[in-house]
Amino acid sequence: MSGFDDWIEEALARGEGFKSDKERSDYIASIGDPMKHPMFATTTEDLEGNPLVDAFRAIREEDKTNMELAQMYKDEGNEWVKKSNSETKLSKKNKYYHDAHNCYSHALTYIENAYKARNDGTEDIKDASIDIDLSKSQLLGNRALTSLSLLNYGSCIKDCDVAIKLWVKNMKAHYRRIKSLIAIKKYQLALDACNEVIEIFKGDNENMTDIIAFKEKCSTEVSKLLVKKVEADAKLAQESAKWNDAWQLCQANKVRLGYHPQILESIKSIKTAFHNQSIIPYREEGSRDEKWPVLFLYPQYNEIDVVLGVDKSDMLVMHLAQMFPEIEDSNPNPCVAWDAANEYHVSNFAVYIEVDNTFEIKTREEWVQSCEEIYYLFDNIDSYDDGDIDLRNSMKERIEERESKYKKLNTKLSKHYEVHLGCTFHRILQCAEHYIHGGLLKILVYIKGNSCHKKFLAENRNIKILNP
Numbered sequence: 001m002s003g004f005d006d007w008i009e010e011a012l013a014r015g016e017g018f019k020s021d022k023e024r025s026d027y028i029a030s031i032g033d034p035m036k037h038p039m040f041a042t043t044t045e046d047l048e049g050n051p052l053v054d055a056f057r058a059i060r061e062e063d064k065t066n067m068e069l070a071q072m073y074k075d076e077g078n079e080w081v082k083k084s085n086s087e088t089k090l091s092k093k094n095k096y097y098h099d100a101h102n103c104y105s106h107a108l109t110y111i112e113n114a115y116k117a118r119n120d121g122t123e124d125i126k127d128a129s130i131d132i133d134l135s136k137s138q139l140l141g142n143r144a145l146t147s148l149s150l151l152n153y154g155s156c157i158k159d160c161d162v163a164i165k166l167w168v169k170n171m172k173a174h175y176r177r178i179k180s181l182i183a184i185k186k187y188q189l190a191l192d193a194c195n196e197v198i199e200i201f202k203g204d205n206e207n208m209t210d211i212i213a214f215k216e217k218c219s220t221e222v223s224k225l226l227v228k229k230v231e232a233d234a235k236l237a238q239e240s241a242k243w244n245d246a247w248q249l250c251q252a253n254k255v256r257l258g259y260h261p262q263i264l265e266s267i268k269s270i271k272t273a274f275h276n277q278s279i280i281p282y283r284e285e286g287s288r289d290e291k292w293p294v295l296f297l298y299p300q301y302n303e304i305d306v307v308l309g310v311d312k313s314d315m316l317v318m319h320l321a322q323m324f325p326e327i328e329d330s331n332p333n334p335c336v337a338w339d340a341a342n343e344y345h346v347s348n349f350a351v352y353i354e355v356d357n358t359f360e361i362k363t364r365e366e367w368v369q370s371c372e373e374i375y376y377l378f379d380n381i382d383s384y385d386d387g388d389i390d391l392r393n394s395m396k397e398r399i400e401e402r403e404s405k406y407k408k409l410n411t412k413l414s415k416h417y418e419v420h421l422g423c424t425f426h427r428i429l430q431c432a433e434h435y436i437h438g439g440l441l442k443i444l445v446y447i448k449g450n451s452c453h454k455k456f457l458a459e460n461r462n463i464k465i466l467n468p
Contacts, residue, residue, distance in 0.1 A: 136162075144157075246281045279308075
């Protein structure tokens with residue numbers, strides 16, 4: 001018996017080794033297919049999920065130059081792209097594109113190392129003859145493909161911009177940039193990009209088929225947008241005239257205007273309630289009659305009513321009586337479906353306005369600016385260019401800053417007036433401490449003495465009376 005055989009016998013005598021055939025087969029099963037070991041990997045998928053991958057990757061990277069490493073990870077990324085292209089299941093396709101994106105990003109880190117080594121004189125001689133700019137441009141173009149495939153258009157455009165700057169004849173980068181611009185409806189920029197490509201590759205008709213098709217599509221869309229913009233400019237001019245008329249009406253009637261508080265939360269529901277019509281004071285066409293929009297709020301049920309235009313000389317009670325007649329003047333059923341207790345009749349009402357709860361609009365310029373905010377942000381106005389989008393973003397930032405100040409203002413300054421039902425709307429509009437939010441008069445309606453009204457009174461102790 002050899003020494004090796006003696007060693008086996010001694011080990012078995014000590015109780016070492018498999019105790020049964022089952023224990024042995026379980027161990028073999030736990031190892032898995034030996035051909036899946038990273039040592040035998042032939043594709044990137046073979047390496048996936050194996051805990052030894054990092055160790056074997058380090059071995060693969062050993063003794064390679066920066067550019068060789070960049071090429072190695074570029075090839076790996078290309079392999080993932082090919083696998084994604086042949087995959088039909090969307091979740092797997094996207095996963096493979098993510099894997100490819102990561103490989104290209106890893107390759108780009110070695111490109112940056114190559115730049116550094118060339119600049120500080122430590123470059124490997126094997127890399128000396130390689131055009132690093134060209135290699136980086138190609139890698140960025142490849143990564144742009146994965147971003148485009150994953151619908152990350154902004155990232156795609158960003159990579160393509162750099163790729164083209166490094167190598168202006170990177171057709172793939174031009175193509176993917178234009179495709180992304182079209183996807184996000186930046187038709188004018190895409191059209192400009194098409195014209196640039198046609199100029200750069202002048203005479204190369206073989207590669208122009210897709211670019212020419214893109215150009216035709218963009219030209220058509222730009223023409224459509226120009227027509228819409230002309231129409232939008234005409235509409236804006238009409239609206240601006242209404243805003244100026246409303247300002248003059250408020251000045252003539254000594255009505256103080258204020259900004260809409262919590263506009264980002266409330267204005268959409270108000271616009272919907274008004275069927276998306278203008279909610280500012282106006283004169284009836286062909287007459288001098290003034291009309292004032294009114295929003296009635298019923299906090300008990302979180303409901304609202306809207307009246308697009310009341311005459312300033314009308315008494316409040318007249319409108320409420322039309323909307324909520326007495327039981328004896330109507331059928332015994334509730335006037336509105338949400339009035340489960342059939343309480344909402346004009347003689348049961350306690351009516352209030354909230355005052356000093358926003359900031360005053362002091363100039364015509366501030367008033368027009370506040371109207372533009374509602375017009376652009378809440379009236380579904382199309383965007384036609386980047387300047388338009390920047391304008392909307394600045395408006396939103398301005399509103400958010402203003403509304404953060406409202407929170408500090410909060411209930412410290414806000415208070416209420418109980419409005420006598422015999423008051424005219426003109427009397428309410430002219431209340432000295434009352435700011436009309438964006439030209440929209442808001443009236444709170446409670447049922448006298450019920451639990452909701454009592455809660456309101458408990459929370460608002462200093463209520464004044466507005467008499468006719």
